Amino acid sequence: xxxxxxxxxxxxxxxxxxxxxxxxxxxxxxxxxxxxxxxxxxxxxxxxxxxxxxxxxxxxxxxxxxxxxxxxxxxxxxxxxxxxxxxxxxxxxxxxxxxxxxxxxxxxxxxxxxxxxxxxxxxxxxxxxxxxxxxxxxxxxxxxxxxxxxxxxxxxxxxxxxxxxxxxxxxxxxxxxxxxxxxxxxxxxxxxxxxxxxxxxxxxxxxxxxxxxxxxxxxxxxxxxxxxxxxxxxxxxxxxxxxxxxxxxxxxxxxxxxxxxxxxxxxxxxxxxxxxxxxxxxxxxxxxxxxxxxxxxxxxxxxxxx
Amino acid sequence: xxxxxxxxxxxxxxxxxxxxxxxxxxxxxxxxxxxxxxxxxxxxxxxxxxxxxxxxxxxxxxxxxxxxxxxxxxxxxxxxxxxxxxxxxxxxxxxxxxxxxxxxxxxxxxxxxxxxxxxxxxxxxxxxxxxxxxxxxxxxxxxxxxxxxxxxxxxxxxxxxxxxxxxxxxxxxxxxxxxxxxxxxxxxxxxxxxxxxxxxxxxxxxxxxxxxxxxxxxxxxxxxxxx
Numbered sequence: 001x002x003x004x005x006x007x008x009x010x011x012x013x014x015x016x017x018x019x020x021x022x023x024x025x026x027x028x029x030x031x032x033x034x035x036x037x038x039x040x041x042x043x044x045x046x047x048x049x050x051x052x053x054x055x056x057x058x059x060x061x062x063x064x065x066x067x068x069x070x071x072x073x074x075x076x077x078x079x080x081x082x083x084x085x086x087x088x089x090x091x092x093x094x095x096x097x098x099x100x101x102x103x104x105x106x107x108x109x110x111x112x113x114x115x116x117x118x119x120x121x122x123x124x125x126x127x128x129x130x131x132x133x134x135x136x137x138x139x140x141x142x143x144x145x146x147x148x149x150x151x152x153x154x155x156x157x158x159x160x161x162x163x164x165x166x167x168x169x170x171x172x173x174x175x176x177x178x179x180x181x182x183x184x185x186x187x188x189x190x191x192x193x194x195x196x197x198x199x200x201x202x203x204x205x206x207x208x209x210x211x212x213x214x215x216x217x218x219x220x221x222x223x224x225x226x227x228x229x230x231x232x233x234x235x236x237x238x239x240x241x242x243x244x245x246x247x248x249x250x251x252x253x254x255x256x257x258x259x260x261x262x263x264x265x266x267x268x269x270x271x272x273x274x275x276x277x278x279x280x281x282x283x284x285x286x287x288x289x290x291x292x293x294x295x296x297x298x299x300x301x302x303x304x305x306x
Numbered sequence: 307x308x309x310x311x312x313x314x315x316x317x318x319x320x321x322x323x324x325x326x327x328x329x330x331x332x333x334x335x336x337x338x339x340x341x342x343x344x345x346x347x348x349x350x351x352x353x354x355x356x357x358x359x360x361x362x363x364x365x366x367x368x369x370x371x372x373x374x375x376x377x378x379x380x381x382x383x384x385x386x387x388x389x390x391x392x393x394x395x396x397x398x399x400x401x402x403x404x405x406x407x408x409x410x411x412x413x414x415x416x417x418x419x420x421x422x423x424x425x426x427x428x429x430x431x432x433x434x435x436x437x438x439x440x441x442x443x444x445x446x447x448x449x450x451x452x453x454x455x456x457x458x459x460x461x462x463x464x465x466x467x468x469x470x471x472x473x474x475x476x477x478x479x480x481x482x483x484x485x486x487x488x489x490x491x492x493x494x495x496x497x498x499x500x501x502x503x504x505x506x507x508x509x510x511x512x513x514x515x516x517x518x519x520x521x522x523x524x525x526x527x528x529x530x531x532x533x
Contacts (some may be wrong), residue, residue: 002414203397209355211385212412213378216465294377 005219012220013227016196028232030188031281034181035236035274041174042273043244046266048167055160061129061137063144063153074125077149081129086140088132095123125153140164182281189228189285193221197289204293218290222283229282233275240274241267307333307494308354308464313363315349315519323349323413324360325519329496333463336490340498340504340530341516347499350516354497355387356380368463380526385413388457388494392469395442396449403428405438406455413460427455431485447478454485471502478506506530 017024065074071094079275093101099121127150131137137155144153197204207217244267308331314322323346331337337349352358353365356372364373372383396405403424410420428434431451441449450470457465467486471479476502483505500506504514506529513528514521523532 004416005409006412008411201393206395206397206408207412208381209384209389209395210409210412211381211460213381215380216412216414265365 005216006223009111009219009223013223016200016220016228020196020199021219023195024228027192027228028235031229031278032235033231034185034281035233035278036240037181037216038178038277039236039240039270039274040176041177042270043169043240045167045170045174046104048163050266052163052167053268055163057062061144061153061155062129063127063129063147063150065125065149066151067124069125070151071125073149074127077147078127080135081127081144081147082201084140084143084230086132086137086143088130088302090130091128093128094126094128095121098126156171178277182277185281186285186288188282189225189282190289193225193286194288196221197293214293217293218286221286222291224285225282225286226279227282229278229280230275233278234288237274237276241271307331307366307369308497309366310353311364313353313360313365315346315353315358316361322519323455324353324516327363327519327521329514329521329524331495334351334493336487336496336511337498338509338511338513338530339497339516340506340513340532341522343501344521345516347516348468349370349519351497351499353469354464354466354513355384357391370482381403381412382428385460386463388454388460388462388465388467390450390453390457390465390470392472396452398441398483401438401440401451402433404442405441405452406459408458409459421493422452423459424455427459430458430488431455438465445478447481450482451485454482454489458489458494464497465489467496467498469499469501471500471505476504483509503530 064104065077069077071092074092074094078092081087129140129144131140137160141153141155144150204217308316310327310329313324313327319352327350339350341347342405349358353360354367354372356375359373364371366372368386370383375383397408400408406424406427410423414476415423424437425434428437431454433448433451433455436444436448441452444452450473456471457467465486470486471482474482479502486496486498487509510527510529511522513525513530515523515532517532
């Protein structure tokens with residue numbers, strides 16, 4: 001495409017956007033609203049993932065060693081595990097220390113009744129493993145499973161699984177919402193372009209008569225879709241981030257020590273994603289609508305009779 | 307050169323618009339296409355710029371079979387043709403100069419080429435002083451001259467025109483005819499469908515008469531009469 005062609009397309013697209021102001025406004029608003037909703041779901045998912053990853057990184061895995069393990073072998077194992085990438089630090093808790101902790105906790109009195117006393121201590125040696133920030137928890141768990149000295153371990157899996165399930169549900173919902181809103185936006189763009197095509201039928205017929213290729217005829221409409229997508233996504237990013245910032249500020253006021261789990265880098269990536277989605281929606285809506293351009297460009301209507 | 311070999315056009319409703327047309331038009335010819343309404347004149351012209359395809363037969367322009375041409379090549383065929391229709395077909399929201407420039411814009415010509423060629427074409431039709439006006443501010447004759455300027459701005463080999471004087475009074479029709487003669491004198495082949503007896507009889511060019519889709523007369527220096 002030559003520069004003069006692009007200039008022509010751009011001028012045509014801008015002129016048409018201006019002339020059919022209400023229709024352009026409706027299209028831009030529809031794509032914009034769809035993108036805001038898509039963005040909201042994406043942000044929610046991102047926050048949930050951030051929360052999950054924080055949960056993972058702050059996870060404390062308690063490994064219960066077999067009864068055969070003495071303090072020395074526990075220390076050796078602790079040293080070996082500390083050298084792993086996933087492990088930040090390990091605290092070895094002997095059965096005596098564990099018993100002391102139990103005694104200090106009045107809620108554990110029931111346990112005492114089922115046989116744990118200061119004299120008779122059935123508690124195993126345990127390792128309290130602090131997971132390194134951002135590490136993959138499931139990797140570490142896999143490795144721990146293969147340790148012969150470790151009997152069982154716990155890491156608050158129930159809560160973690162619930163959050164993981166919720167996160168997955170949010171992802172699926174986001175995906176469905178994105179697809180549905182994407183289709184709705186495509187439909188709106190499709191209809192707008194169709195209507196514009198019909199209104200500019202005469203112009204298209206003349207373009208074709210003087211030797212314009214189908215792509216040349218499509219050019220201004222595609223650029224128009226592109227501009228609409230750009231406007232809509234800019235609007236969406238602006239509204240979404242302002243609202244997000246407002247919500248975060250409000251939450252910070254309400255909940256002490258509240259911090260968002262989404263950083264600036266992720267927000268920029270989200271903005272780029274929304275921008276791309278806007279452009280793709282605008283352009284593909286136009287393209288679908290223009291696939292049978294020949295229908296609008298036959299000059300038969302210009303003739304009377306046979 | 308234009309050559310039609312056994313061209314027949316039957317519409318889906320069964321109407322036989324053209325029936326086994328065989329003819330040759332030499333480069334630089336001026337050909338009048340006459341005949342009653344519904345005789346197939348417009349269909350004949352439409353076949354020349356591949357707006358329609360014959361049901362049977364072949365059409366060659368400059369040695370190329372345009373009936374076998376893929377759709378994607380049609381724009382390039384039309385860039386060598388000038389097309390002028392009866393009802394002026396101008397874009398009302400564009401100025402005279404922009405309307406004429408349209409034919410060059412679609413082929414991606416540069417701004418300087420467009421400016422020069424539009425000026426030349428408007429000078430040829432005597433409308434360079436009205437280049438900034440809009441079609442609605444012009445008379446019927448002037449509007450048709452703008453269409454002619456748009457058709458010749460690409461220096462076409464062939465000018466196809468359907469009833470160009472149909473909506474114009476006799477005096478203006480004469481002026482428009484003079485323009486076509488001038489364009490023809492430069493070497494452009496002109497094929498014109500018309501009902502205007504006076505012009506045909508006065509100019510004595512080649513006359514093809516179509517009646518019910520068949521050529522009933524093909525006469526050099528002919529007259530309008532075909533019955």
